[in-house]
Amino acid sequence: MRNLIISMLLLCVGCTQLPDKVKPVENFDLTRYLGKWYEIARLDHSFERGLNKVTAEYSLNDNGSVKVINRGYSEQDKQWQEATGVAYFIDSPNNGLLKVSFFRPFYGTYAIFELDHDNYQYAVVSGPNHSYLWILSRTPSLSDMVKKQLIQKAADAGFNTQDLIFVAQ
Numbered sequence: 691m692r693n694l695i696i697s698m699l700l701l702c703v704g705c706t707q708l709p710d711k712v713k714p715v716e717n718f719d720l721t722r723y724l725g726k727w728y729e730i731a732r733l734d735h736s737f738e739r740g741l742n743k744v745t746a747e748y749s750l751n752d753n754g755s756v757k758v759i760n761r762g763y764s765e766q767d768k769q770w771q772e773a774t775g776v777a778y779f780i781d782s783p784n785n786g787l788l789k790v791s792f793f794r795p796f797y798g799t800y801a802i803f804e805l806d807h808d809n810y811q812y813a814v815v816s817g818p819n820h821s822y823l824w825i826l827s828r829t830p831s832l833s834d835m836v837k838k839q840l841i842q843k844a845a846d847a848g849f850n851t852q853d854l855i856f857v858a859q
Contacts, residue, residue, distance in 0.1 A: 707799060707818050707819075708787075708799060708801055708816070708818070709801075709816055709817075709818070709819050709820045709847070709848060709849075710820075710848055711846070711847040711848045712801055712803045712816045712847050712848075713803060714785050714786040714787035714801045714802060714803055715785070715786040715802050715803060715804070715805045715807070716784060716785055716786075717784060717807065718783070718784055718785055718786040718802065718805070719810075720750070720756070720783060721750075722810040723748060723802075723810060723813075724748045724749055724750060724756075725747065725748065725749075725828070726745055726746075726747045726828070727745065727746045727747070727748070727813070727826040727827065727828060728744070728745055728826065728827050728828070728829060728830045728831075728857075728859055729744035729745065729746065729762075729824055729825070729826060729857045729859075730812075730825040730826065730827050730831070730832055730837065730856065730857060730859075731823075731824070731825040731837075731841075731854040731855060731856045731857060732744075732823060732824045732825070732854065732855055732857065733821060733822060733823045733849070733850070733853055733854060733855070734853065734855055735821065735822065737773075738762060740764050740765070740766055741762030741763060741764055741771060741857075742762065742763050742765065742857055742858040742859070743761075743762060743763040743857075743858070743859055744760070744761065744762035744763075744857050744859075745760070745761050745762075746758065746759070746760050746761075746826065747759045747761070748777075751776070755776050755777065755778050756776065756777040756778070756788070757774070757775075757776060758774065758775040758776065758777050758790055758792075759772060759773075759774050759775075760772065760773045760774075760775070760792075761773075773792050774792070775790050775791055775792035776790070776791055776794070777789065777790040777791075777800055780799075786801065786802030786803070786805060787799070787800075787801050787802075788800040788801075798817055798818055798822075799816065799817050799818040800815060800817070801815065801816045801817075802814070802815050803815070803816055803843075803847060804840060804843045804844075810828070811827065811828045811829070812825070812826065812827045812828070812832060812836060812840060813825075813826045813827075814826075814840050814843055814844055816847070816849075820848050820849050820850070823844055823849045823854075825837070825840050825841070825844070825854075830859035831859065841854065
């Protein structure tokens with residue numbers, strides 16, 4: 691758990707910038723985004739290395755910020771790892787651009803740059819640079835067609851999609 695928090699801190703150190711070619715979605719509705727999301731794929735980084743069954747759960751705090759609970763299971767350690775953070779909109783709440791912290795006062799970029807606007811069933815999220823990418827879904831799996839579309843969107847935005855890790859749910 692300590693390693694998870696320390697690694698997340700490293701992600702968040704002064705990083706609220708956007709990668710080139712990443713444009714956060716507009717007409718974003720936080721209330722529709724709240725709830726549980728399953729991690730379908732990600733680029734490798736130390737704070738999630740070796741984790742499966744990864745989920746992110748978002749809920750609204752009384753002050754209007756977003757509570758973030760990231761959770762995953764380590765087969766090697768035979769235990770769940772969990773980190774709780776807080777997120778705030780950087781600009782308008784109508785844009786999918788937030789800053790998130792798991793160890794304040796350090797924040798990192800959380801940019802939703804692809805989203806199922808009709809049903810809020812899938813999303814593609816970036817961190818502050820092209821090293822951080824997540825494909826999320828409301829269900830533990832996505833159809834191959836949707837998965838291919840999201841991977842292509844990420845590739846078009848400059849991410850090395852050949853390095854994606856597909857998460858066992």
